Amino acid sequence: DIQMTQSPSSVSASVGDRVTITCRASQGIYSWLAWYQQKPGKAPDLLIYGASNLQSGVPSRFSGSGSGTDFTLTISSLQPEDSATYYCQKANAFPLTFGQGTRLEIK
Amino acid sequence: QVQLQESGPGLVKPSETLSLICTVSGYSITSGFYWGWIRQPPGKGLEWIGSIFHDGTTNYNPSLKSRVTISVDTSNNHFSLRLTSVTAADTALYHCARQSVSTNSFDPWGQGTLVTVSS
Numbered sequence: 001d002i003q004m005t006q007s008p009s010s011v012s013a014s015v016g017d018r019v020t021i022t023c024r025a026s027q028g029i030y031s032w033l034a035w036y037q038q039k040p041g042k043a044p045d046l047l048i049y050g051a052s053n054l055q056s057g058v059p060s061r062f063s064g065s066g067s068g069t070d071f072t073l074t075i076s077s078l079q080p081e082d083s084a085t086y087y088c089q090k091a092n093a094f095p096l097t098f099g100q101g102t103r104l105e106i107k
Numbered sequence: 108q109v110q111l112q113e114s115g116p117g118l119v120k121p122s123e124t125l126s127l128i129c130t131v132s133g134y135s136i137t138s139g140f141y142w143g144w145i146r147q148p149p150g151k152g153l154e155w156i157g158s159i160f161h162d163g164t165t166n167y168n169p170s171l172k173s174r175v176t177i178s179v180d181t182s183n184n185h186f187s188l189r190l191t192s193v194t195a196a197d198t199a200l201y202h203c204a205r206q207s208v209s210t211n212s213f214d215p216w217g218q219g220t221l222v223t224v225s226s
Contacts, residue, residue: 001169032210032211034210034211034212034213036153036213042218043202043204043215043216043217043218043219044153044202044213044216045214045216046212046213046214046215049207049210049212050210053210055214087152087153089153089155089212089213091210091211091212092211093211094158094166095155095166095167095168095169096143096155096158096211097155098152098153098154098155099152100152101152101153
Protein backbone atom coordinates (compact mmCIF):
# COMPACT_ATOMS: atom_id res chain seq x y z
CA ASP A 1 0.00 0.00 0.00
CA ILE A 2 1.02 3.60 -0.62
CA GLN A 3 2.30 5.41 2.46
CA MET A 4 1.96 9.15 3.03
CA THR A 5 4.67 11.02 4.95
CA GLN A 6 4.30 14.60 6.10
CA SER A 7 7.00 17.01 7.15
CA PRO A 8 7.59 18.65 9.43
CA SER A 9 5.65 16.91 12.19
CA SER A 10 5.29 20.26 13.90
CA VAL A 11 6.01 23.87 13.04
CA SER A 12 5.83 27.16 14.87
CA ALA A 13 5.41 30.42 12.97
CA SER A 14 4.35 34.00 13.48
CA VAL A 15 1.27 35.80 12.23
CA GLY A 16 1.90 36.97 8.70
CA ASP A 17 4.51 34.30 7.94
CA ARG A 18 4.39 32.07 4.90
CA VAL A 19 4.14 28.44 5.99
CA THR A 20 4.70 25.36 3.85
CA ILE A 21 3.84 21.77 4.79
CA THR A 22 5.03 18.87 2.66
CA CYS A 23 3.43 15.51 1.95
CA ARG A 24 5.26 12.73 0.13
CA ALA A 25 3.66 9.59 -1.30
CA SER A 26 5.65 6.35 -1.48
CA GLN A 27 4.39 5.90 -5.06
CA GLY A 28 3.02 8.30 -7.62
CA ILE A 29 -0.59 9.34 -7.16
CA TYR A 30 -0.86 11.94 -9.95
CA SER A 31 -2.89 14.81 -8.44
CA TRP A 32 -5.07 12.64 -6.24
CA LEU A 33 -4.41 14.38 -2.95
CA ALA A 34 -6.52 16.18 -0.36
CA TRP A 35 -5.57 18.40 2.57
CA TYR A 36 -7.53 18.83 5.80
CA GLN A 37 -7.37 21.17 8.78
CA GLN A 38 -8.33 19.90 12.22
CA LYS A 39 -8.70 22.17 15.23
CA PRO A 40 -8.73 20.71 18.75
CA GLY A 41 -12.00 19.03 19.61
CA LYS A 42 -13.35 19.46 16.08
CA ALA A 43 -13.80 17.29 13.03
CA PRO A 44 -11.40 17.78 10.11
CA ASP A 45 -12.35 20.32 7.44
CA LEU A 46 -11.50 19.81 3.78
CA LEU A 47 -9.18 22.54 2.50
CA ILE A 48 -7.85 21.28 -0.84
CA TYR A 49 -8.83 18.46 -3.20
CA GLY A 50 -7.19 17.30 -6.39
CA ALA A 51 -3.87 18.62 -5.01
CA SER A 52 -4.60 22.25 -5.88
CA ASN A 53 -8.34 22.90 -5.87
CA LEU A 54 -9.55 25.13 -3.06
CA GLN A 55 -12.69 23.86 -1.35
CA SER A 56 -15.55 26.33 -1.37
CA GLY A 57 -15.43 28.70 1.59
CA VAL A 58 -11.74 28.15 2.35
CA PRO A 59 -9.69 31.39 2.55
CA SER A 60 -7.52 32.12 -0.46
CA ARG A 61 -4.36 32.27 1.67
CA PHE A 62 -4.44 28.46 1.53
CA SER A 63 -3.07 26.83 -1.61
CA GLY A 64 -1.92 23.40 -2.67
CA SER A 65 0.51 22.24 -5.31
CA GLY A 66 2.36 19.20 -6.53
CA SER A 67 1.79 15.98 -8.42
CA GLY A 68 3.22 12.50 -8.53
CA THR A 69 4.85 11.92 -5.17
CA ASP A 70 5.54 15.39 -3.75
CA PHE A 71 2.90 17.84 -2.59
CA THR A 72 2.80 21.05 -0.59
CA LEU A 73 0.21 22.98 1.36
CA THR A 74 1.05 26.68 1.66
CA ILE A 75 -0.46 29.32 3.88
CA SER A 76 0.59 32.61 2.35
CA SER A 77 0.05 34.84 5.39
CA LEU A 78 -0.51 32.99 8.63
CA GLN A 79 -3.48 34.03 10.76
CA PRO A 80 -4.12 33.21 14.44
CA GLU A 81 -7.07 31.00 13.50
CA ASP A 82 -4.79 28.78 11.39
CA SER A 83 -3.43 27.10 14.51
CA ALA A 84 -4.39 23.48 13.89
CA THR A 85 -3.18 20.08 12.75
CA TYR A 86 -3.04 19.53 9.01
CA TYR A 87 -3.38 16.16 7.28
CA CYS A 88 -2.85 15.04 3.72
CA GLN A 89 -4.78 12.10 2.26
CA LYS A 90 -4.06 10.03 -0.82
CA ALA A 91 -7.14 9.85 -2.98
CA ASN A 92 -6.15 7.94 -6.10
CA ALA A 93 -7.64 4.61 -5.10
CA PHE A 94 -8.70 2.47 -2.18
CA PRO A 95 -7.30 2.00 0.40
CA LEU A 96 -7.35 5.66 1.35
CA THR A 97 -4.48 6.74 3.60
CA PHE A 98 -3.74 9.83 5.64
CA GLY A 99 -0.42 11.36 6.50
CA GLN A 100 0.53 11.42 10.16
CA GLY A 101 -0.30 15.11 10.53
CA THR A 102 1.56 18.39 10.96
CA ARG A 103 0.86 20.47 14.03
CA LEU A 104 1.00 24.21 13.34
CA GLU A 105 1.49 26.52 16.29
CA ILE A 106 1.34 30.29 16.28
CA LYS A 107 4.25 31.98 18.05
CA GLN B 108 -27.12 21.68 4.29
CA VAL B 109 -25.85 18.15 4.73
CA GLN B 110 -25.09 17.05 8.27
CA LEU B 111 -23.82 13.76 9.64
CA GLN B 112 -24.26 12.52 13.20
CA GLU B 113 -22.68 9.44 14.74
CA SER B 114 -24.44 7.48 17.45
CA GLY B 115 -23.81 4.34 19.44
CA PRO B 116 -22.41 3.00 22.72
CA GLY B 117 -19.48 4.88 24.17
CA LEU B 118 -18.12 1.84 25.99
CA VAL B 119 -17.53 -1.62 24.55
CA LYS B 120 -15.97 -4.61 26.30
CA PRO B 121 -12.89 -6.32 24.87
CA SER B 122 -13.70 -9.13 22.38
CA GLU B 123 -17.19 -7.73 21.80
CA THR B 124 -18.59 -5.90 18.76
CA LEU B 125 -18.58 -2.15 18.25
CA SER B 126 -21.68 -0.88 16.43
CA LEU B 127 -22.23 2.69 15.27
CA ILE B 128 -24.76 4.46 13.09
CA CYS B 129 -24.23 7.59 11.04
CA THR B 130 -27.44 9.47 10.36
CA VAL B 131 -27.39 11.77 7.35
CA SER B 132 -29.67 14.78 7.25
CA GLY B 133 -30.21 17.37 4.56
CA TYR B 134 -29.09 15.06 1.80
CA SER B 135 -30.20 11.75 0.34
CA ILE B 136 -27.77 8.92 0.95
CA THR B 137 -28.65 7.59 -2.53
CA SER B 138 -27.44 10.72 -4.32
CA GLY B 139 -24.13 9.60 -5.76
CA PHE B 140 -21.56 9.83 -3.00
CA TYR B 141 -19.61 7.30 -1.02
CA TRP B 142 -20.11 7.35 2.75
CA GLY B 143 -17.10 6.64 4.93
CA TRP B 144 -15.90 5.87 8.43
CA ILE B 145 -12.64 7.29 9.76
CA ARG B 146 -11.27 6.91 13.27
CA GLN B 147 -8.77 8.77 15.40
CA PRO B 148 -7.20 7.27 18.54
CA PRO B 149 -6.83 9.84 21.32
CA GLY B 150 -3.99 12.20 20.53
CA LYS B 151 -3.17 10.43 17.26
CA GLY B 152 -3.83 10.73 13.54
CA LEU B 153 -6.61 9.72 11.18
CA GLU B 154 -7.21 6.17 9.97
CA TRP B 155 -9.65 5.36 7.18
CA ILE B 156 -11.82 2.35 8.10
CA GLY B 157 -13.95 1.90 5.01
CA SER B 158 -16.52 3.36 2.64
CA ILE B 159 -19.85 2.33 1.14
CA PHE B 160 -21.88 3.40 -1.89
CA HIS B 161 -25.67 3.47 -1.72
CA ASP B 162 -25.87 0.30 -3.80
CA GLY B 163 -23.99 -1.52 -1.04
CA THR B 164 -20.57 -1.58 -2.70
CA THR B 165 -17.93 -1.48 0.01
CA ASN B 166 -14.21 -0.87 0.33
CA TYR B 167 -12.30 -1.57 3.54
CA ASN B 168 -8.93 -0.82 5.06
CA PRO B 169 -6.94 -4.05 4.57
CA SER B 170 -5.69 -3.86 8.15
CA LEU B 171 -9.27 -4.02 9.47
CA LYS B 172 -11.04 -5.90 6.70
CA SER B 173 -11.44 -9.18 8.56
CA ARG B 174 -13.32 -7.43 11.39
CA VAL B 175 -15.28 -4.66 9.65
CA THR B 176 -18.71 -4.53 8.08
CA ILE B 177 -20.25 -1.33 6.73
CA SER B 178 -23.87 -1.36 5.64
CA VAL B 179 -26.36 1.18 4.34
CA ASP B 180 -30.04 1.71 5.13
CA THR B 181 -31.46 3.88 2.37
CA SER B 182 -34.96 3.91 3.82
CA ASN B 183 -33.71 5.56 7.02
CA ASN B 184 -30.94 7.54 5.32
CA HIS B 185 -28.18 6.15 7.49
CA PHE B 186 -25.20 3.86 7.28
CA SER B 187 -23.60 1.67 9.91
CA LEU B 188 -20.28 0.33 11.13
CA ARG B 189 -19.66 -2.98 12.85
CA LEU B 190 -16.22 -3.86 14.18
CA THR B 191 -15.86 -7.26 15.79
CA SER B 192 -13.43 -8.64 18.37
CA VAL B 193 -12.42 -5.22 19.63
CA THR B 194 -9.37 -4.55 21.78
CA ALA B 195 -8.03 -1.49 23.56
CA ALA B 196 -6.33 -0.54 20.30
CA ASP B 197 -9.77 0.16 18.84
CA THR B 198 -10.41 2.95 21.37
CA ALA B 199 -10.86 6.04 19.23
CA LEU B 200 -13.03 8.92 18.11
CA TYR B 201 -15.08 7.49 15.24
CA HIS B 202 -16.12 9.92 12.50
CA CYS B 203 -18.43 9.40 9.58
CA ALA B 204 -18.10 11.54 6.46
CA ARG B 205 -19.40 12.01 2.95
CA GLN B 206 -16.85 11.03 0.30
CA SER B 207 -16.82 12.47 -3.18
CA VAL B 208 -16.82 9.83 -5.91
CA SER B 209 -14.89 12.13 -8.25
CA THR B 210 -12.17 13.30 -5.84
CA ASN B 211 -12.25 10.73 -2.99
CA SER B 212 -12.06 13.56 -0.49
CA PHE B 213 -14.22 13.71 2.63
CA ASP B 214 -16.61 16.60 3.25
CA PRO B 215 -18.41 17.18 5.48
CA TRP B 216 -17.57 15.14 8.57
CA GLY B 217 -19.63 14.25 11.58
CA GLN B 218 -18.36 15.57 14.91
CA GLY B 219 -17.33 12.06 15.94
CA THR B 220 -18.22 9.76 18.78
CA LEU B 221 -15.71 8.44 21.29
CA VAL B 222 -15.71 4.69 21.75
CA THR B 223 -13.68 3.27 24.61
CA VAL B 224 -12.85 -0.42 24.76
CA SER B 225 -12.55 -1.47 28.36
CA SER B 226 -13.88 -4.10 30.73
